[in-house]
Each structure stands twice: as C-alpha cells, then as structure tokens.
Amino acid sequence: xxxxxxxxxxxxxxxxxxxxxxxxxxxxxxxxxxxxxxxxxxxxxxxxxxxxxxxxxxxxxxxxxxxxxxxxxxxxxxxxxxxxxxxxxxxxxxxxxxxxxxxxxxxxxxxxxxxxxxxxxxxxxxxxxxxxxxxxxxxxxxxxxxxxxxxxxxxxxxxxxxxxxxxxxxxxxxxxxxxxxxxxxxxxxxxxxxxxxxxxxxxxxxxxxxxxxxxxxxxxxxxxxxxxxxxxxxxxxxxxxxxxxxxxxxxxxxxxxxxxxxxxxxxxxxxxxxxxxxxxxxxxxxxxxxxxxxxx
Numbered sequence: 244x245x246x247x248x249x250x251x252x253x254x255x256x257x258x259x260x261x262x263x264x265x266x267x268x269x270x271x272x273x274x275x276x277x278x279x280x281x282x283x284x285x286x287x288x289x290x291x292x293x294x295x296x297x298x299x300x301x302x303x304x305x306x307x308x309x310x311x312x313x314x315x316x317x318x319x320x321x322x323x324x325x326x327x328x329x330x331x332x333x334x335x336x337x338x339x340x341x342x343x344x345x346x347x348x349x350x351x352x353x354x355x356x357x358x359x360x361x362x363x364x365x366x367x368x369x370x371x372x373x374x375x376x377x378x379x380x381x382x383x384x385x386x387x388x389x390x391x392x393x394x395x396x397x398x399x400x401x402x403x404x405x406x407x408x409x410x411x412x413x414x415x416x417x418x419x420x421x422x423x424x425x426x427x428x429x430x431x432x433x434x435x436x437x438x439x440x441x442x443x444x445x446x447x448x449x450x451x452x453x454x455x456x457x458x459x460x461x462x463x464x465x466x467x468x469x470x471x472x473x474x475x476x477x478x479x480x481x482x483x484x485x486x487x488x489x490x491x492x493x494x495x496x497x498x499x500x501x502x503x504x505x506x507x508x509x510x511x512x513x514x515x516x517x518x519x520x521x522x523x524x525x526x527x528x529x530x531x532x533x534x535x536x537x538x539x
Contacts, residue, residue: 253279253283300359302409302412323407323410325369326405327415328402329365329367330382333399334362339396366386374404384435387435399426401435401438402422403439424539425448447532452536468531482503487521
C-alpha cells in the first residue's frame with residue numbers, strides 16, 4: 244500500500260466519521276509522514292469510539308472471548324460497580340444520519356451508541372448511580388420526544404431499570420427486547436415501553452412455549468388472535484387499553500357504542516370469550532401475550 248492510498252484512506256475515514264470532506268493543500272513544509280501523523284491523530288478518537296461500540300455489541304451478543312472481555316473492561320475502565328442504563332430504539336421506518344446526530348446530541352462523553360441493524364439503535368449510558376424508574380422514564384420520553392419533534396421520526400424506545408455491573412448489561416438488553424416485542428404488539432401509538440411495567444406480559448414472557456400452546460388450546464380451541472383483521476385487532480387492543488370501558492373505547496375509535504358492542508359480540512362468537520366479563524377478559528389477555536411469546 245503506497246503513501247497516497249494511506250492518506251486517502253485516512254481522509255475517507257474522517258469524512259465517514261464527521262461528514263466533512265477535507266482537502267489538504269500541499270505547501271512542501273511537512274513531510275508525508277507528518278501529514279499522516281496529524282490525520283491519524285484526528286481519526287483516532289473516532290476509531291476508539293467505534294471500538295468501544297464493537298466491544299459492547301460483543302458483550303450483548305455474547306461473542307467475546309474471556310480474554311477480549313477482560314481486556315475491554317480494563318481499557319474502558321468498567322467494573323461491577325459501574326451503573327448502566329440501556330435504551331433500545333426501534334424505528335419502524337428505519338433511521339437516518341439525522342437520528343444518529345440527535346442521539347449523539349443527547350448523549351454524554353462516556354455513552355455508547357450502537358447501530359444494531361437497519362431498524363435499531365442502542366444507547367448505553369454510564370450513570371453515576373442507580374437511577375429511579377421515574378427518572379428513567381423521563382429520559383426515555385425526552386429522547387423519543389426529541390426524535391419525533393426534531394427529525395419527525397417515529398420511534399419506540401424500550402428499556403429496563405438501571406443495572407449495576409457490566410455482567411448485568413446482557414440482562415438489561417434482553418429485557419428491553421421483551422419490552423419492545425410487547426410494546427409493538429399491544430400499542431400502535433406508544434413511544435416508550437418499560438419492562439417493569441409490562442405486568443402480565445413480563446410474567447408470561449418467562450413461560451415455556453409448550454405451556455403457552457397448552458393454555459391457548461384449552462381456552463380458545465383452534466381460535467388465534469392473529470387470525471383477526473386489523474379493525475377487530477385494533478378494537479380488542481383499545482378495549483383493553485381503556486380498562487374494558489365501552490364508552491371510552493367507542494370514543495377513542497370514533498364509532499357508535501352499538502357498533503362496538505356488535506364487534507365484541509362477533510369476537511365472542513369466534514373465540515368463545517365474552518370480553519365484557521372479567522374472567523373471560525383475563526383469559527383473552529393472557530392468550531394474547533402467549534401468542535406473542537410463541538411468535539417471538
């Protein structure tokens with residue numbers, strides 16, 4: 244590899260990291276080695292950040308060797324006393340550079356941003372101490388609101404409570420994934436999904452697929468919620484969101500009360516469950532959660 248190619252590679256790295264196209268004017272006062280040294284100095288902080296994101300990604304994916312994990316802990320000064328908050332961001336329409344820049348603007352120097360896939364970003368924040376659930380929800384809402392207002396990008400931000408110790412970061416990630424799965428399934432308008440507030444969903448997520456299938460078969464026979472059309476699915480979801488309120492559900496759906504009652508009667512004929520009765524509503528809710536567990 245010649246010097247010119249090396250210089251071009253460094254300039255391309257700077258462009259990729261900063262978005263700036265940099266040109267070097269030759270004045271003959273600096274040697275090529277000096278130019279490369281200066282360029283490397285500018286690139287190094289960005290590469291270190293990339294390396295740190297790669298290390299945390301390996302932790303979450305459990306792909307690091309013991310030696311690599313120990314080395315990363317030392318390099319980034321991580322210990323079992325370090326407190327983390329992990330935010331998993333799902334972008335239904337994908338995300339662009341603007342979203343990444345907004346997240347960076349809301350981050351501190353020690354935070355890590357991982358481009359997980361085309362639809363997900365992960366923000367890992369190092370905290371000074373364990374943070375209350377209320378404060379975490381405020382932070383999550385702040386991020387979601389900023390993305391919505393500044394970049395007009397819909398996002399579902401899922402998270403668990405803060406975790407103390409690098410070894411518990413994987414737990415935070417898995418719980419955030421569970422929160423996202425249930426958040427996407429049961430609310431089309433939610434901006435945040437907190438694992439600690441999943442209620443029955445958190446309990447059901449710990450059941451085996453076999454137990455879920457057995458329960459669904461006993462309660463619903465051959466009926467499945469995923470066989471419902473969009474209109475009926477939204478009706479059932481809204482009915483649960485309003486606490487089984489006929490009046491409030493009809494109001495939110497902009498339909499007449501009798502139209503809602505007709506739909507609930509139609510659902511009862513198909514499923515055998517009368518959602519206006521508490522026991523049947525609980526059975527239906529559990530079955531809905533279990534279908535999510537089976538499909539996830």
